[in-house]
Amino acid sequence: MTVPFNGSISRTQRVSLCVYSGFCTGVERAVRLAEGYLRERPGQELYVTGDIVHNAGVMRRLTSIGLKRIEGDAPPVGKTVLVQAHGISPSVEExxxxxxxxxxxxxxxxxxxxxxxxxxxxxxxxxxxxxxxxAHPEVEAIQGLLRDVVVFRDLEELSGLRNRVLTTDKIALIAQSTKPVDEYRRSAKMLVEQLKPQQLFQMHFSICAATILREEEIKEKAPLFSTVFIVGGKHSANTKKLVLLAREQCPRVHWVEDVEEARGYLALIQKSDTILIGGGASTPLQDIKAIEALFL
Ligand code: SF4
Incomplete structure (x- = not known):
């Protein structure tokens, strides 16, 4: 795949930020909706159907101005509720x-x-x-939306679904928007190889460009640097994937949640080190820039 980077992939600076950094558009929109609502109505509460973003710092900031996460099976009554970026199932909405x-x-x-x-x-x-x-809210939303959906986490789980595959006349392969695209392609190949001629198959390209571009950028740039910092919440699946990809390409990769955690690595960084900083779709750009400022 050719990635249309807005910059060179050669290493020209000691400290570089990934071009594809900061919130993805979906998370950015949800955070903006929450922030706009709460800033216009000081003192009021806004409920949200889950973590608006898998980032502890952003959640703390929004909570401090009135955001409340709906916990467990106790939905609020007569309140204003923001649906998180990942969506909700029709039954939850009902x-x-x-x-x-x-x-x-x-x-x-x-x-x-x-x-x-x-x-x-x-x-x-x-x-x-x-x-x-x-356990991902996007998957829960899809499961609630469709009458019949078979979920698999990885190729190993898919290989155990052979009977279900062979007894399904029409198969639609779909993906959570933040799953790794290489594994998705391999899943399609595995499925197609099992199919009998009379079975119909369609594959939906539902992995988001925001995910694909971040992964491709890390794969291409990480080998050019001596140290990579990936910034993002420890519960963020797409951040974790970036960490794993970076570790395939670079011997020193640090997964940090915020600038304070990154500060702990300052003593390990030499003047001769070159540093790449990237982050998941739920990491605000200012967190990444704050870490850049540490090493400049
Ligand atoms: S990763 Fe893409 S699909 Fe998922 S919330 Fe962000 S913009 Fe939307």
Whole structure:
């Protein structure tokens, strides 16, 4: 794949930031909706259906101005509720509406379009095989949306689904937007190799460009630097993937949540070291820039 970087991939500076850094558009939009609502209504609360972003620092900041995460099975009554960027299942939305809540839809428009396509495939008789992590809110939303969906986390799980594959006439392969694209392609290959001629197969390109470009950039740039910092929450799946990819390319990779954690590595950095800094889709650009400032 050719990646249209906005900059050179040669190492020209001692400290470089990844071009594809900062919030993805979906997270940025949801954070903006929350912040806008709360800043215009000081003292009021805004409920959100989950972590608006997998980033402890951003969650702390929003919580301090009135954001409240809905916990467990106790939906609020008569409040304003922001749907997180990953979306929610129709049954969760139904309960919120029944409880007289006012809903602000923060679902990422790219995901919304994916969900519509998945639903259309189901209406056309396709059974979806979803490459995703069961506990991820995006996967939970898709599971709630479709009547019949088979989830697999990785190639190993997919290889154990042979019977389900062979007994499904029409298969739609779909993916969580932040799963690794290489593994998704390998999943498609594995599925296609098992199919009988009469089975129909379609693959949805539902992995987001924000994910693909970050991964490609790390793969191409990490070998050019002596140290890589990946910034992001320890619960962020796409950040973890960037860390794993960077470790395949560079011997010294540090996964840090914020500038304070990065500060702990200052003593290990030599003047001759070259440093690349990147981050997951839920890491704000200012966190990455703050770490850059540490090493300049
Ligand atoms: S990664 Fe892409 S699809 Fe997922 S929330 Fe961000 S912009 Fe939307």
């Amino acid at each position: 309960v919120l509406v029944k409880n007289h809540n006012r809903i602000i839809n923060g679902t990422c428009p790219i995901l919304k379009a994916n969900f519509d396509r998945f639903r259309l495939a189901e209406e056309q008789g396709f059974r979806s095989f979803l490459f995703g992590d069961r």
